[in-house]
Amino acid sequence: MLTILAAGPLTDLIGLSTSSILIGVGSGLIFYAVGLFRNASRDLINRTETYLAVIMDLVWLAGSAVVIFLGILTTTGDWIIAIVADIVLLFGILQWYGLKRMQPVAGGR
Numbered sequence: 001m002l003t004i005l006a007a008g009p010l011t012d013l014i015g016l017s018t019s020s021i022l023i024g025v026g027s028g029l030i031f032y033a034v035g036l037f038r039n040a041s042r043d044l045i046n047r048t049e050t051y052l053a054v055i056m057d058l059v060w061l062a063g064s065a066v067v068i069f070l071g072i073l074t075t076t077g078d079w080i081i082a083i084v085a086d087i088v089l090l091f092g093i094l095q096w097y098g099l100k101r102m103q104p105v106a107g108g109r
Helices: 007-014 020-040 047-070 075-101
Strands: none
Touching: 007 020, 007 075, 020 047, 047 075
């Protein structure tokens, strides 16, 4: 939500050329969060959706590494990307751990 509401100032801080990138990322993250919340709110968590969330976390990490490696952001931007990537990594690990602890159920869910 912050990336949408403060897209202008954040764009300058991290070194992007346009705020539409942050607005797009923020909008996508809202849909991602709604999907996570929907799955977590179920009586029976959908394993496929959880695996997909872990995969999306890995894609986020890879994308973060590419952005940092390319050096297209400011130093502050690189640090922000790295910190967010660390948080995403933690969530991915916790999601993976939760999946491994789940008891198998009939029907593959």
